[in-house]
Amino acid sequence: MDEFASIRHWTxxxxxxxxxxxxxxxxxxxxxxxxxxPAAPIAGVASPYEFIMAMDxxxxxxxxxxxxxxxxxxxxxxLAANVSDIAAMGGVPLQxxxxxxxxxxxxxxxxxxxxxxxxxxxxxxxxxxxxxxTTSSPQHLVVAVTxxxxxxxxxxxxxxxxxxGDAVVLTGPVGKSAAGLHSLLAQRERGADAxxxxxxxxxxxxxxxxxxPSVRAGRLLLARGTCHSLNDVSDGLASEAWEIAEASGLAxxxxxxxxxxxxxxxxxxxxxxIDPLEWMLYGGEDYxxxxxxxxxxxxxxxxxxxxxxxxxxxIGETSAGTPTVELIRVTDRGELRQPLxxxxxxxxx
Amino acid sequence: MDEFASIRHWTxxxxxxxxxxxxxxxxxxxxxxxxxxPAAPIAGVASPYEFIMAMDxxxxxxxxxxxxxxxxxxxxxxLAANVSDIAAMGGVPLQxxxxxxxxxxxxxxxxxxxxxxxxxxxxxxxxxxxxxxTTSSPQHLVVAVTxxxxxxxxxxxxxxxxxxGDAVVLTGPVGKSAAGLHSLLAQRERGADAxxxxxxxxxxxxxxxxxxPSVRAGRLLLARGTCHSLNDVSDGLASEAWEIAEASGLAxxxxxxxxxxxxxxxxxxxxxxIDPLEWMLYGGEDYxxxxxxxxxxxxxxxxxxxxxxxxxxxIGETSAGTPTVELIRVTDRGELRQPLxxxxxxxxx
Numbered sequence: 001m002d003e004f005a006s007i008r009h010w011t012x013x014x015x016x017x018x019x020x021x022x023x024x025x026x027x028x029x030x031x032x033x034x035x036x037x038p039a040a041p042i043a044g045v046a047s048p049y050e051f052i053m054a055m056d057x058x059x060x061x062x063x064x065x066x067x068x069x070x071x072x073x074x075x076x077x078x079l080a081a082n083v084s085d086i087a088a089m090g091g092v093p094l095q096x097x098x099x100x101x102x103x104x105x106x107x108x109x110x111x112x113x114x115x116x117x118x119x120x121x122x123x124x125x126x127x128x129x130x131x132x133x134t135t136s137s138p139q140h141l142v143v144a145v146t147x148x149x150x151x152x153x154x155x156x157x158x159x160x161x162x163x164x165g166d167a168v169v170l171t172g173p174v175g176k177s178a179a180g181l182h183s184l185l186a187q188r189e190r191g192a193d194a195x196x197x198x199x200x201x202x203x204x205x206x207x208x209x210x211x212x213p214s215v216r217a218g219r220l221l222l223a224r225g226t227c228h229s230l231n232d233v234s235d236g237l238a239s240e241a242w243e244i245a246e247a248s249g250l251a252x253x254x255x256x257x258x259x260x261x262x263x264x265x266x267x268x269x270x271x272x273x274i275d276p277l278e279w280m281l282y283g284g285e286d287y288x289x290x291x292x293x294x295x296x297x298x299x300x301x302x303x304x305x306x307x308x309x310x311x312x313x314x315i316g317e318t319s320a321g322t323p324t325v326e327l328i329r330v331t332d333r334g335e336l337r338q339p340l341x342x343x344x345x346x347x348x349x
Numbered sequence: 350m351d352e353f354a355s356i357r358h359w360t361x362x363x364x365x366x367x368x369x370x371x372x373x374x375x376x377x378x379x380x381x382x383x384x385x386x387p388a389a390p391i392a393g394v395a396s397p398y399e400f401i402m403a404m405d406x407x408x409x410x411x412x413x414x415x416x417x418x419x420x421x422x423x424x425x426x427x428l429a430a431n432v433s434d435i436a437a438m439g440g441v442p443l444q445x446x447x448x449x450x451x452x453x454x455x456x457x458x459x460x461x462x463x464x465x466x467x468x469x470x471x472x473x474x475x476x477x478x479x480x481x482x483t484t485s486s487p488q489h490l491v492v493a494v495t496x497x498x499x500x501x502x503x504x505x506x507x508x509x510x511x512x513x514g515d516a517v518v519l520t521g522p523v524g525k526s527a528a529g530l531h532s533l534l535a536q537r538e539r540g541a542d543a544x545x546x547x548x549x550x551x552x553x554x555x556x557x558x559x560x561x562p563s564v565r566a567g568r569l570l571l572a573r574g575t576c577h578s579l580n581d582v583s584d585g586l587a588s589e590a591w592e593i594a595e596a597s598g599l600a601x602x603x604x605x606x607x608x609x610x611x612x613x614x615x616x617x618x619x620x621x622x623i624d625p626l627e628w629m630l631y632g633g634e635d636y637x638x639x640x641x642x643x644x645x646x647x648x649x650x651x652x653x654x655x656x657x658x659x660x661x662x663x664i665g666e667t668s669a670g671t672p673t674v675e676l677i678r679v680t681d682r683g684e685l686r687q688p689l690x691x692x693x694x695x696x697x698x
């Protein structure tokens with residue numbers, strides 16, 4: 001069972017929508033974040049703003065190890081991944097709670113460095129760290145973060161709003177984080193001297209260790225009122241496109257030639273003799289935003305993004321039909337339609 | 350370094366109170382839960398209710414193992430411990446996010462049972478489960494829960510409000526959970542046949558596995574407006590009294606003879622030939638509430654609790670002075686004053 005099947009097996013049908021609604025819930029399990037009306041359950045009146053809540057956990061050996069991340073990076077990225085879930089709803093991040101489960105042999109200084117990184121991210125995105133928990137752990141470090149945000153009531157951008165004929169848009173290049181991870185693991189195996197495309201690799205390592213959640217892009221997408229659906233690219237482009245396809249009940253086509261390739265990723269992949277498409281489709285952890293809107297609105301949105309100095313790409317389109325995701329490649333033999341698997345990237349296997 | 354010293358080392362001085370206040374924070378790190386005004390940061394107006402947020406994590410081999418808890422119990426208790434933090438502020442629990450880090454060898458059914466228990470607790474306390482995260486774990490199960498609640502603005506009951514000359518009050522017996530754990534571990538070592546006080550032990554095991562957070566008691570304490578300070582007994586009576594003493598800047602004296610001893614705990618301890626005082630002072634996980642208020646108000650509160658069919662005990666008093674906690678025992682040789690250590694209970698060591 002994959003993660004989503006497991007979650008459905010464990011949680012679906014347990015609490016009715018109306019029961020949850022009485023407790024202030026406006027959107028429950030199944031999107032990047034949940035939405036609650038903070039005033040409704042007690043005051044009985046609707047608030048003009050909804051509270052956004054998300055939770056994301058990083059586990060040693062699953063999401064990082066001593067080669068791929070410093071302790072500062074672990075703290076930074078644990079919060080950044082959560083802030084990205086707020087960005088994916090079009091919201092403003094506000095507060096965070098942090099639970100660390102600390103291996104007994106780890107002294108206080110590595111944890112101090114972890115919090116250095118976490119607070120650096122908090123300052124970058126204006127997040128108040130307000131609580132959490134500290135426990136010991138038998139062996140591995142686990143960092144669970146809960147983040148809150150605010151969004152204008154009823155305006156949050158969900159996965160489920162895509163319409164057939166929409167343009168598929170992306171707010172930045174994908175695959176850099178996976179390429180950075182590749183270079184870190186290659187460095188370990190072959191030694192730093194053998195490292196291909198060294199200067200490019202440094203940028204990619206930075207992208208892997210210190211990702212930038214797309215809060216400004218999310219707010220801009222929400223403000224114009226034309227974005228139909230939105231996800232952040234945490235599990236990989238293919239996986240996120242699948243989520244929009246399934247939640248909205250339609251097919252997604254991505255055009256190979258329109259996928260943005262970052263210069264540093266292309267340079268590194270070229271030097272290493274690797275086709276970067278796997279990183280771009282399945283890499284994840286790039287924390288750019290993937291959305292859909294009408295074609296005309298996409299062109300206007302692109303102009304608005306460029307006016308703000310932000311990247312914006314139109315990379316595909318949606319169509320009525322069974323939920324699926326395909327990549328369209330133009331080759332010598334004509335147009336090839338390649339179905340994309342609904343999988344994420346398994347970092348260490 | 351103990352947990353509190355570590356948290357201070359990692360977090361203190363990182364974000365100013367005014368910076369946090371702009372982000373809606375009304376109470377940050379250092380109490381049972383944090384308080385935020387959900388409307389302030391965006392709407393710029395104060396809400397009549399504050400949002401309460403807490404996070405509590407349970408780790409296999411640290412908080413439970415296969416002998417002490419079933420999977421249903423793990424789910425139930427993970428949420429109950431969080432609900433207790435809402436009760437400790439005088440609030441109403443509302444929503445929860447759940448992050449599970451699942452060992453690879455564990456099939457979906459144990460996790461299904463964990464969620465059975467979690468949703469049973471959610472139904473009991475009216476908590477909507479709205480999201481979370483699922484990751485794999487190299488070896489041990491980790492369950493992190495974030496819970497929200499609501500409380501009338503400015504009314505939440507904190508640790509820091511105790512005044513010299515207050516009565517110290519307790520909303521139920523302590524030590525049952527630790528006694529239940531003792532019986533579970535003894536059962537494993539010596540076989541079920543050798544189990545002392547079997548009927549009593551069953552009740553204590555239930556107290557350990559399915560604790561009852563004191564939401565009604567917390568609301569009653571808040572409603573009367575006379576409670577100066579409040580904590581839930583998660584880490585043990587001595588440790589919680591220390592937290593009130595330090596946060597309020599005064600000394601706490603507990604009277605040995607006034608500490609409530611549950612019948613089942615006394616019966617089990619008698620049969621096992623153990624003095625239960627260690628469990629009562631350092632056991633924790635009883636999730637009753639420990640607070641302070643003026644003596645006259647304590648008598649009135651006791652009447653109000655009894656009218657609702659709830660237990661209520663006056664167990665000590667506060668006095669001006671350096672923060673400290675002592676136990677006063679009346680013996681043949683007169684009154685003995687025994688300082689209590691600021692430690693919790695180490696379950697498995």
